[in-house]
Amino acid sequence: MxxxxxxxxxxxxxxxxxxxxxxxxxxxxxxxxPLHGSEKTFVIERIKQLLLEKDAALIAHYYVDGDIQDLALETGGFVSDSLEMARFGKNHSAKNLIVAGVRFMGETAKILSPEKRVFMPDLEATCSLDLGCNAADFAAFRAMHPDRTVVVYANTSAAVKAQADW
Structure with missing residues (x-):
């Protein structure tokens, strides 16, 4: 393409x-x-080598490209929904996590694994669910309803999660 x-x-x-x-x-x-043939094989093998050398685990969301999902599974990584990705990363022995997903997924992985380095291939990757609750609007809502207990969905940014009660 x-x-x-x-x-x-x-x-x-x-x-x-x-x-x-x-x-x-x-x-x-x-x-x-898309890569094909020997070029694709070379890139995949190089990524596998780097994951080992850098003590990194690749965790991927269900929505990412199938080749990335396959690579995660072949290298001892994980494919799942956002919260399970972060939980897997927390329990994995790797010092570095590569999160193939949208930004809030990397943020959630970092929240659960503050001692690990978390890398995202694309920091601009967003989610419509996350975009639907921006941190400034959420802060304004909280200010209007200080007596309310607020629970947020897993698919929100770290900035929103930090303002929530649960």
């Missing part, structure tokens, strides 16, 4: 007003052309 310049994509629906790229534009903007 050729590189697509996300700034040239036209939308026929209202776009979310959020920092970073969203939905379709983001999904396609950073998708590199």
């Amino acid at each position: 050729p590189f697509i310049d996300h700034t040239s994509i036209a939308f026929d629906y209202p776009q979310q007003n959020a920092a970073g790229l969203t939905c379709t534009a983001q999904a396609w903007a950073k998708t590199p052309p």
